[in-house]
Amino acid sequence: MVLPIYTGTENDVLREVAKSVKKVTKQHLKLIKNMKQTMVNAHGLGLAAPQVGVGDRILIANFQYGEKVGEKNVVMALINPEIIKHSDEEVxxxxxxxxxxxxxxxxxxxxNILVRFLDEKGNEQHLELSELNARIIQHEIDHLDGKLFVDYLDEAVIGKYEKELAEANQF
Ligand SMILES: [Zn+2]
Structure with missing residues (x-):
């Protein structure tokens, strides 16, 4: 089932810190299935639970392993994801x-990052990621912490998107 995606910089659901998942339940698995469908349907590279109105630390990543985006991908759910190591280098x-x-x-x-998470079976996993795939996880974990990528932009850049952001805030 494709779920509605919440939008806006001022939407409370996107600004709250999501809660850790204590045990992976059937409800979580149903949510994950729906989130995967929702992300693929929207042609996204990632989707975090708060974006569909759920305050749990769950995200879906659309990892890219081809030369071009969409060429070779792996869609995966990461529960309670945490960056436990990262490069000094930023891009x-x-x-x-x-x-x-x-x-x-x-x-x-x-x-580059090393991320620790639980898979859908509740088993702890680690993944080393770089470039775009590392970026996807950093962007999505921000969602779990109530942050949006526009929070990093300076006012001049934000100003260019005044109309788009106003529309996103008409939720
Ligand atoms: Zn996002």
């Missing part, structure tokens, strides 16, 4: 967000 890259349609701007993120 700029353009980001967008399903909760802020039509807004795109460069953001600085760690180039």
């Amino acid at each position: 700029m890259g353009e980001e967008g967000c399903l909760s802020l349609p039509e807004v795109y701007a460069p953001v600085k993120r760690y180039k």
